[in-house]
Amino acid sequence: MKLLSVVVPCYNEEENVPYFYEELLKQEDKLKERGIGLEIIYIDDGSKDGTVREVRKLREKDERVHLVSFSRNFGKEAAIYAGLSKAKGDYAVMMDADLQDPPALLPEMFDYIDQGYDSVATRRVTRKGEPPIRSFFARRFYALMKHISKTEIVDGARDYRLMTRQVVDAILSMKEYNRFTKGIFGWVGFQTKWLEYENIERVKGETKWNFWKLLLYSLDGIMAFSTMPLAIASVLGIVFCIFAFLLIIFIVVKTLIYGDPVGGWPSLVCIISLVSGVQLFCLGIVGQYMSKMYMEVKNRPIYLVKEEF
Ligand code: UDP
Ligand code: MG
16 A cells, blocks of 8 residues: 655635545545555644644544644745655645645546656646736746746646655755745656646635735745846846946047037936946845845754644
């Protein structure tokens, strides 16, 4: 019998914890036929509601239920890392507690593992039920990432992914503090099969993401998997140097021919303010990378555990 570890990050999901359990167990027989047993690892990401209480209740009747409870909210990326570290399975799968990742897909996913794929990932082909403005910016983000990052980051990719032990270990070997999971999966590589499905709206509770959080998250993603902004800063620097050089020649020649009538300060003000704006912009980009580096160098733990079973 092989073991499948199901990793479920939960942040204020008390209603979904038992519901998810029931839905998952509906697939138990089908998995058993393939010789696969289950363990369920709930990660409580510093929930303020009864998430931990609900997991404890499940544990009382089922030994295969596990919990890692964080001391505060560390974010889904940290929760995924904690879950994969705790997973003992020959395979691991990550699923949202809100059942937006249908467990019914699991048997099909194992078909592909049997065919020799190392990992089976899912992507949404529609964004039904999402605010249009959010979809628009999400699309722009993926289009941009395609151009500026060498790592493959797939549009609409969910974190719902089945992996062999080998892939799990590869992901665990990446101990960086700024964890952009979608990029990390792309970075480790391996043979990945993509399954597509239509977006499913969450059953209970509310999404934990608002527009601002997503915007910051996308900036993290760009910083973590592309150094293109640094290149842009350098190119801007070069362009402005060339411009300045030409301007110097022009002004010297002009002064030699026509003398130096006072004037021209409006253009001077324009040039100074434009150039200093660009300078600050580029300095900001460099500063962003430096702040990320600062956080990495501190080498803080990715998460802190309060309770575990
Ligand atoms: N989640 C988490 N920590 C957070 C935010 C979210 O563990 O800080 C979990 C959440 O409980 C859920 C999953 O990550 O199981 C996906 O979150 P959500 O459904 O809010 O995101 P969406 O599906 O809207 O992208
Ligand atoms: Mg969700």
